Amino acid sequence: MKKTLIILSVLLAAAACAPKNLQTINVVPYPNEVQIKSGEFCVAGADVKYDAAADERTKSLIDAFTQQLSLVTGVESAVSETNGEIAFILDAEMPHEAYTLNVTKKGVEVKASGLNGFNYAIQTIKQMLPVEIFGKVAAADREWTLPCVKINDAPRFGYRGLHLDEGRHFFGVEEVKRYLDIMEVYKLNKFHWHLTEDQGWRIEIKKYPRLTEVGSIRKGTCIKKDFSSNDGVPYGEGMWYTQDQIREVVAYAASKGITVIPEIDLPGHMLGALAAYPELGCTGGPYELWCRWGISKDVLCAGNEKSYEFLKGVLDEVVEL
Numbered sequence: 001m002k003k004t005l006i007i008l009s010v011l012l013a014a015a016a017c018a019p020k021n022l023q024t025i026n027v028v029p030y031p032n033e034v035q036i037k038s039g040e041f042c043v044a045g046a047d048v049k050y051d052a053a054a055d056e057r058t059k060s061l062i063d064a065f066t067q068q069l070s071l072v073t074g075v076e077s078a079v080s081e082t083n084g085e086i087a088f089i090l091d092a093e094m095p096h097e098a099y100t101l102n103v104t105k106k107g108v109e110v111k112a113s114g115l116n117g118f119n120y121a122i123q124t125i126k127q128m129l130p131v132e133i134f135g136k137v138a139a140a141d142r143e144w145t146l147p148c149v150k151i152n153d154a155p156r157f158g159y160r161g162l163h164l165d166e167g168r169h170f171f172g173v174e175e176v177k178r179y180l181d182i183m184e185v186y187k188l189n190k191f192h193w194h195l196t197e198d199q200g201w202r203i204e205i206k207k208y209p210r211l212t213e214v215g216s217i218r219k220g221t222c223i224k225k226d227f228s229s230n231d232g233v234p235y236g237e238g239m240w241y242t243q244d245q246i247r248e249v250v251a252y253a254a255s256k257g258i259t260v261i262p263e264i265d266l267p268g269h270m271l272g273a274l275a276a277y278p279e280l281g282c283t284g285g286p287y288e289l290w291c292r293w294g295i296s297k298d299v300l301c302a303g304n305e306k307s308y309e310f311l312k313g314v315l316d317e318v319v320e321l
Contacts, residue, residue: 023036023147024036025127025128025147025149026127026128027124027127027128028127028186029186029187031124031151031152031153032152032153032154033150033151033152033153034149034150034151035149035150035151036147036148036149037104037147037148037149037150038148039104039105039147039148040105040145040146040147040148041084041103041104041105041106041107041108041145041146041148042084042143042144042145043069043073043086043108043125043129043144043145043146044069044073044074044075044144045073045075045076045077046069046077046084046085046086046107046108047077047084047085047086048062048065048066048069048077048085048086048088049085049086049087049088050062050087050088051088051089051090053090054088054090054118055114055115057115057254057255058088058114058115058118060255061115061118061119061122061255061256062088062118062122065122068133069133069144072132072133072135072144073142073144084106084107084108085107085108086107086108086110087107087108087109087110088110088112088118088121089109089110089111090111090112090113090114091111091112091113092113093113094111094112094113094117095113095154096113096114096116096117097116097117097120097154097155097189097257098112098113098117098153098154099111099112099117099118099120099121099124099151099153099154100112100121100150100151100152100153101121101124101125101149101150101151101153102149102150102151103146103147103148103149103150104148105148108125108146110122115257116189116257119184119187119256119257120153120155120187121153123184123185123186123187124151124153125146126185127185128146128147128149129144129146130142130143130144134185155187155189159189159190160187160188160189160190161188161189161190161191161192161261162179162183162188162190162191162192163192163194164176164179164191164192164193164194165194165197166193166194166195166200166202167194167195167196167197167198167199167200167201167202167265167269167272168197168199168200168293170200170202170236170239170240173241173245173248173249176193176249177249177252179191180249180252180253180256180258181256183256183258184256184257184258188258189257189258189259190258190259190261191253191258191259191260191261192261192263193249193260193261193262193263194263194265195241195262195263195264196263196264196265196269196270196272196273197265197269197271197272198268198269198270198271198272198289198290198294198295198296199218199271199272199289199290199291199293200215200216200217200218200235200236200239200240200272200289201215201216201240201272201273201276202216202239202240202241203240203241203243203246203262203264203318204240204241204242204243204246205313205314205317205318206243206317207313207314207317208273208276208277208310208313208314210276210277211272211273211276211277211314212240213276214275214276215271215272215273215275215276215289216236216237216238216239216240216272217234217235217236217237217289218234218235218236218288218289218290218291219232219234219288219289219291220232220233220234220235220291221233221235221291222291222292222293227292227293227294230291230292236289243317243321246321247321250321262318262321264314264315264318266300266311267299267300267302267307268295268296268297268298268299269295269296270298270299270300271287271288271289271290271296271298272289273300273310274287274298274300275287275288275289277310279304279306280300280301280304280306280307280310281298281299281300281301282298282299282301283298
Protein backbone atom coordinates (compact mmCIF):
# COMPACT_ATOMS: atom_id res chain seq x y z
CA MET A 1 0.00 0.00 0.00
CA LYS A 2 2.81 2.35 0.98
CA LYS A 3 4.63 1.58 -2.29
CA THR A 4 1.44 2.37 -4.26
CA LEU A 5 1.05 5.75 -2.52
CA ILE A 6 4.65 6.65 -3.29
CA ILE A 7 4.17 5.80 -6.99
CA LEU A 8 0.97 7.87 -7.13
CA SER A 9 2.72 10.81 -5.47
CA VAL A 10 5.54 10.68 -8.02
CA LEU A 11 3.05 10.58 -10.92
CA LEU A 12 1.08 13.53 -9.57
CA ALA A 13 4.26 15.53 -9.06
CA ALA A 14 5.33 14.76 -12.62
CA ALA A 15 1.94 15.83 -13.97
CA ALA A 16 2.09 19.09 -12.02
CA CYS A 17 5.51 19.84 -13.49
CA ALA A 18 4.55 18.80 -17.04
CA PRO A 19 6.16 21.05 -19.66
CA LYS A 20 3.98 23.37 -21.73
CA ASN A 21 4.56 21.36 -24.88
CA LEU A 22 2.27 18.64 -23.49
CA GLN A 23 -0.67 21.03 -23.14
CA THR A 24 -3.27 22.01 -25.72
CA ILE A 25 -4.36 25.44 -26.89
CA ASN A 26 -7.84 26.83 -26.25
CA VAL A 27 -8.99 27.40 -29.83
CA VAL A 28 -12.40 26.60 -31.37
CA PRO A 29 -12.56 25.05 -33.91
CA TYR A 30 -9.34 23.25 -33.02
CA PRO A 31 -6.69 23.55 -35.78
CA ASN A 32 -5.77 20.57 -37.95
CA GLU A 33 -2.12 20.40 -36.86
CA VAL A 34 -0.71 21.85 -33.65
CA GLN A 35 2.87 21.56 -32.38
CA ILE A 36 3.31 23.23 -29.00
CA LYS A 37 6.87 24.11 -28.02
CA SER A 38 8.47 25.56 -24.91
CA GLY A 39 8.50 29.28 -24.31
CA GLU A 40 6.24 32.20 -25.18
CA PHE A 41 6.18 35.48 -27.10
CA CYS A 42 4.92 38.82 -25.77
CA VAL A 43 2.73 40.54 -28.36
CA ALA A 44 2.45 43.88 -26.52
CA GLY A 45 4.31 46.45 -28.57
CA ALA A 46 5.34 43.98 -31.27
CA ASP A 47 5.83 45.44 -34.73
CA VAL A 48 3.03 44.23 -37.02
CA LYS A 49 3.99 43.94 -40.68
CA TYR A 50 2.18 42.72 -43.77
CA ASP A 51 3.09 41.94 -47.35
CA ALA A 52 2.84 44.99 -49.63
CA ALA A 53 1.21 42.79 -52.28
CA ALA A 54 -1.81 42.08 -50.05
CA ASP A 55 -5.14 43.52 -51.22
CA GLU A 56 -6.73 46.52 -49.51
CA ARG A 57 -9.28 44.43 -47.61
CA THR A 58 -6.54 42.27 -46.12
CA LYS A 59 -4.47 45.32 -45.19
CA SER A 60 -7.50 46.91 -43.48
CA LEU A 61 -8.13 43.68 -41.58
CA ILE A 62 -4.55 43.53 -40.28
CA ASP A 63 -4.53 47.27 -39.47
CA ALA A 64 -7.71 46.80 -37.39
CA PHE A 65 -6.06 43.92 -35.51
CA THR A 66 -2.98 46.08 -34.87
CA GLN A 67 -5.08 48.93 -33.51
CA GLN A 68 -7.06 46.58 -31.27
CA LEU A 69 -3.87 45.01 -29.95
CA SER A 70 -2.54 48.46 -29.04
CA LEU A 71 -5.84 49.39 -27.38
CA VAL A 72 -6.16 46.39 -25.10
CA THR A 73 -2.48 45.99 -24.21
CA GLY A 74 -1.92 49.69 -23.62
CA VAL A 75 1.27 49.51 -25.72
CA GLU A 76 1.40 50.83 -29.27
CA SER A 77 2.79 48.56 -31.95
CA ALA A 78 6.17 49.92 -33.01
CA VAL A 79 9.48 48.73 -34.38
CA SER A 80 11.39 47.23 -31.46
CA GLU A 81 14.08 44.58 -31.48
CA THR A 82 13.19 43.57 -27.95
CA ASN A 83 9.52 43.00 -28.70
CA GLY A 84 9.97 41.23 -32.04
CA GLU A 85 7.39 41.31 -34.80
CA ILE A 86 4.17 39.76 -36.10
CA ALA A 87 4.61 39.24 -39.84
CA PHE A 88 1.76 38.46 -42.27
CA ILE A 89 3.25 36.93 -45.42
CA LEU A 90 1.34 36.42 -48.66
CA ASP A 91 1.76 32.93 -50.14
CA ALA A 92 -0.29 32.57 -53.33
CA GLU A 93 0.42 28.84 -53.49
CA MET A 94 -1.54 28.10 -50.33
CA PRO A 95 -5.16 26.85 -50.60
CA HIS A 96 -7.99 29.35 -50.16
CA GLU A 97 -8.79 29.81 -46.42
CA ALA A 98 -5.72 27.85 -45.26
CA TYR A 99 -3.07 29.42 -43.02
CA THR A 100 0.09 28.59 -41.11
CA LEU A 101 0.98 30.22 -37.82
CA ASN A 102 4.45 29.95 -36.31
CA VAL A 103 5.04 31.52 -32.88
CA THR A 104 8.60 31.58 -31.53
CA LYS A 105 10.22 33.47 -28.66
CA LYS A 106 11.27 36.12 -31.20
CA GLY A 107 8.02 36.69 -33.04
CA VAL A 108 5.04 35.45 -35.04
CA GLU A 109 4.89 34.48 -38.70
CA VAL A 110 1.56 34.05 -40.49
CA LYS A 111 1.25 32.75 -44.03
CA ALA A 112 -1.93 32.66 -46.16
CA SER A 113 -3.08 33.28 -49.73
CA GLY A 114 -5.71 35.89 -48.95
CA LEU A 115 -8.18 37.58 -46.62
CA ASN A 116 -9.87 34.49 -45.17
CA GLY A 117 -6.67 32.67 -44.29
CA PHE A 118 -5.16 35.75 -42.64
CA ASN A 119 -8.37 36.42 -40.73
CA TYR A 120 -8.57 32.84 -39.44
CA ALA A 121 -4.97 33.12 -38.23
CA ILE A 122 -5.90 36.35 -36.42
CA GLN A 123 -8.89 34.65 -34.79
CA THR A 124 -6.61 31.82 -33.61
CA ILE A 125 -4.15 34.35 -32.18
CA LYS A 126 -6.96 36.22 -30.41
CA GLN A 127 -8.32 33.04 -28.85
CA MET A 128 -4.87 32.23 -27.46
CA LEU A 129 -4.63 35.69 -25.86
CA PRO A 130 -6.58 36.86 -22.75
CA VAL A 131 -10.33 37.24 -23.33
CA GLU A 132 -10.09 41.04 -23.11
CA ILE A 133 -8.84 41.03 -26.71
CA PHE A 134 -12.50 40.61 -27.76
CA GLY A 135 -13.58 43.68 -25.75
CA LYS A 136 -12.90 47.39 -25.89
CA VAL A 137 -11.50 47.91 -22.40
CA ALA A 138 -7.75 48.34 -22.02
CA ALA A 139 -6.07 45.72 -19.87
CA ALA A 140 -2.43 46.78 -19.77
CA ASP A 141 -1.76 44.81 -16.60
CA ARG A 142 -2.41 41.47 -18.31
CA GLU A 143 0.33 39.20 -19.64
CA TRP A 144 -0.24 39.46 -23.39
CA THR A 145 1.75 36.39 -24.35
CA LEU A 146 1.32 33.63 -26.91
CA PRO A 147 2.65 30.11 -26.39
CA CYS A 148 5.35 29.08 -28.82
CA VAL A 149 3.38 26.97 -31.26
CA LYS A 150 3.33 25.91 -34.88
CA ILE A 151 -0.10 25.57 -36.51
CA ASN A 152 -1.12 24.35 -39.94
CA ASP A 153 -4.84 24.80 -40.44
CA ALA A 154 -7.60 24.88 -43.07
CA PRO A 155 -11.40 24.41 -42.85
CA ARG A 156 -12.72 20.91 -43.35
CA PHE A 157 -15.88 22.15 -45.11
CA GLY A 158 -16.09 24.84 -47.79
CA TYR A 159 -19.57 25.91 -46.66
CA ARG A 160 -19.73 26.84 -42.96
CA GLY A 161 -22.95 28.79 -42.49
CA LEU A 162 -25.23 30.40 -39.95
CA HIS A 163 -28.87 31.31 -40.59
CA LEU A 164 -30.85 34.28 -39.29
CA ASP A 165 -34.65 34.46 -39.75
CA GLU A 166 -35.87 38.07 -39.80
CA GLY A 167 -39.27 37.41 -41.36
CA ARG A 168 -40.72 36.59 -37.95
CA HIS A 169 -38.46 38.72 -35.73
CA PHE A 170 -36.53 41.79 -36.88
CA PHE A 171 -33.05 42.41 -35.44
CA GLY A 172 -31.59 45.50 -37.14
CA VAL A 173 -28.19 46.43 -38.58
CA GLU A 174 -26.19 46.59 -35.34
CA GLU A 175 -27.45 43.21 -34.13
CA VAL A 176 -26.70 41.65 -37.51
CA LYS A 177 -23.16 43.05 -37.36
CA ARG A 178 -22.77 41.51 -33.91
CA TYR A 179 -23.97 38.21 -35.40
CA LEU A 180 -21.29 38.52 -38.09
CA ASP A 181 -18.68 39.29 -35.43
CA ILE A 182 -19.51 36.01 -33.70
CA MET A 183 -19.39 34.13 -37.00
CA GLU A 184 -15.93 35.55 -37.61
CA VAL A 185 -14.61 34.28 -34.28
CA TYR A 186 -15.56 30.71 -35.19
CA LYS A 187 -14.34 31.00 -38.81
CA LEU A 188 -17.80 30.66 -40.42
CA ASN A 189 -18.03 31.97 -43.98
CA LYS A 190 -21.68 31.96 -45.17
CA PHE A 191 -24.41 34.18 -43.72
CA HIS A 192 -27.86 32.89 -44.73
CA TRP A 193 -30.07 35.99 -44.36
CA HIS A 194 -33.79 35.11 -44.28
CA LEU A 195 -35.58 38.33 -45.31
CA THR A 196 -39.11 37.42 -46.41
CA GLU A 197 -41.87 35.31 -44.90
CA ASP A 198 -45.61 34.87 -44.31
CA GLN A 199 -45.06 36.94 -41.16
CA GLY A 200 -43.18 39.88 -42.65
CA TRP A 201 -41.20 41.31 -45.60
CA ARG A 202 -37.90 42.89 -44.45
CA ILE A 203 -36.06 44.21 -47.53
CA GLU A 204 -36.71 47.39 -49.53
CA ILE A 205 -37.61 46.80 -53.18
CA LYS A 206 -37.84 50.16 -54.93
CA LYS A 207 -39.99 48.86 -57.78
CA TYR A 208 -42.56 47.52 -55.28
CA PRO A 209 -42.74 49.94 -52.31
CA ARG A 210 -45.85 48.33 -50.81
CA LEU A 211 -43.77 45.26 -49.89
CA THR A 212 -42.40 47.22 -46.94
CA GLU A 213 -45.23 49.73 -46.51
CA VAL A 214 -47.82 46.93 -46.13
CA GLY A 215 -46.02 43.61 -46.26
CA SER A 216 -43.78 44.27 -43.26
CA ILE A 217 -46.59 44.73 -40.71
CA ARG A 218 -48.70 42.00 -39.10
CA LYS A 219 -51.61 42.70 -36.74
CA GLY A 220 -50.14 40.77 -33.84
CA THR A 221 -47.93 37.89 -32.74
CA CYS A 222 -48.97 34.55 -31.30
CA ILE A 223 -48.21 34.07 -27.62
CA LYS A 224 -45.82 31.17 -27.13
CA LYS A 225 -47.43 28.20 -28.93
CA ASP A 226 -51.04 29.35 -28.78
CA PHE A 227 -51.66 29.75 -32.51
CA SER A 228 -55.39 30.40 -31.99
CA SER A 229 -54.79 33.88 -30.58
CA ASN A 230 -52.20 36.67 -30.56
CA ASP A 231 -51.20 39.66 -28.48
CA GLY A 232 -53.04 42.12 -30.77
CA VAL A 233 -49.97 44.39 -30.96
CA PRO A 234 -49.07 45.39 -34.54
CA TYR A 235 -45.52 44.32 -35.34
CA GLY A 236 -43.17 45.38 -38.11
CA GLU A 237 -43.69 49.07 -38.80
CA GLY A 238 -40.31 50.41 -39.90
CA MET A 239 -38.80 46.97 -39.30
CA TRP A 240 -37.15 46.43 -42.65
CA TYR A 241 -33.81 47.13 -44.27
CA THR A 242 -33.25 49.92 -46.74
CA GLN A 243 -31.06 49.08 -49.70
CA ASP A 244 -28.29 51.23 -48.24
CA GLN A 245 -28.46 49.20 -45.03
CA ILE A 246 -28.27 45.97 -47.01
CA ARG A 247 -25.15 47.28 -48.77
CA GLU A 248 -23.67 48.24 -45.40
CA VAL A 249 -24.17 44.73 -44.01
CA VAL A 250 -22.86 43.07 -47.18
CA ALA A 251 -19.71 45.23 -47.08
CA TYR A 252 -19.22 44.55 -43.36
CA ALA A 253 -19.52 40.80 -43.97
CA ALA A 254 -17.13 40.95 -46.94
CA SER A 255 -14.50 42.65 -44.77
CA LYS A 256 -14.51 39.47 -42.66
CA GLY A 257 -14.50 37.06 -45.61
CA ILE A 258 -18.19 36.22 -45.11
CA THR A 259 -20.56 35.80 -48.08
CA VAL A 260 -24.17 36.94 -47.60
CA ILE A 261 -26.79 34.61 -49.07
CA PRO A 262 -30.24 36.27 -49.17
CA GLU A 263 -33.35 34.14 -48.81
CA ILE A 264 -36.37 35.36 -50.78
CA ASP A 265 -38.91 32.56 -50.28
CA LEU A 266 -41.08 31.62 -53.25
CA PRO A 267 -43.64 30.67 -54.43
CA GLY A 268 -44.87 30.02 -50.88
CA HIS A 269 -43.94 31.93 -47.70
CA MET A 270 -45.25 34.97 -49.59
CA LEU A 271 -48.08 36.47 -47.52
CA GLY A 272 -45.96 39.59 -47.06
CA ALA A 273 -45.99 40.08 -50.83
CA LEU A 274 -49.60 38.91 -51.32
CA ALA A 275 -50.95 41.30 -48.68
CA ALA A 276 -49.25 44.14 -50.57
CA TYR A 277 -50.11 42.91 -54.08
CA PRO A 278 -53.12 40.54 -53.85
CA GLU A 279 -53.42 40.30 -57.65
CA LEU A 280 -50.36 37.99 -57.57
CA GLY A 281 -52.18 35.26 -55.62
CA CYS A 282 -54.28 32.34 -56.83
CA THR A 283 -57.52 33.63 -55.27
CA GLY A 284 -57.10 37.38 -55.51
CA GLY A 285 -57.27 37.72 -51.73
CA PRO A 286 -57.75 39.56 -49.54
CA TYR A 287 -54.60 38.40 -47.76
CA GLU A 288 -53.20 39.18 -44.33
CA LEU A 289 -49.81 38.47 -42.82
CA TRP A 290 -49.94 35.55 -40.42
CA CYS A 291 -49.86 36.31 -36.71
CA ARG A 292 -48.92 32.70 -36.00
CA TRP A 293 -45.89 30.65 -36.95
CA GLY A 294 -45.85 28.06 -39.71
CA ILE A 295 -46.37 28.30 -43.47
CA SER A 296 -49.52 29.47 -45.25
CA LYS A 297 -50.98 27.51 -48.18
CA ASP A 298 -51.46 30.78 -50.09
CA VAL A 299 -48.80 31.12 -52.78
CA LEU A 300 -47.90 33.22 -55.82
CA CYS A 301 -49.99 32.17 -58.78
CA ALA A 302 -47.81 30.18 -61.20
CA GLY A 303 -50.34 30.72 -64.00
CA ASN A 304 -50.21 34.49 -63.71
CA GLU A 305 -47.67 36.29 -65.92
CA LYS A 306 -47.60 39.14 -63.40
CA SER A 307 -46.04 36.75 -60.88
CA TYR A 308 -43.00 36.29 -63.13
CA GLU A 309 -42.74 40.00 -63.81
CA PHE A 310 -42.89 40.60 -60.06
CA LEU A 311 -40.22 38.00 -59.25
CA LYS A 312 -37.89 39.35 -61.92
CA GLY A 313 -38.30 42.87 -60.56
CA VAL A 314 -37.61 41.74 -56.99
CA LEU A 315 -34.69 39.44 -57.77
CA ASP A 316 -33.01 41.96 -60.10
CA GLU A 317 -32.74 44.38 -57.18
CA VAL A 318 -31.73 41.70 -54.67
CA VAL A 319 -29.00 40.32 -56.94
CA GLU A 320 -27.60 43.80 -57.51
CA LEU A 321 -27.40 44.33 -53.75
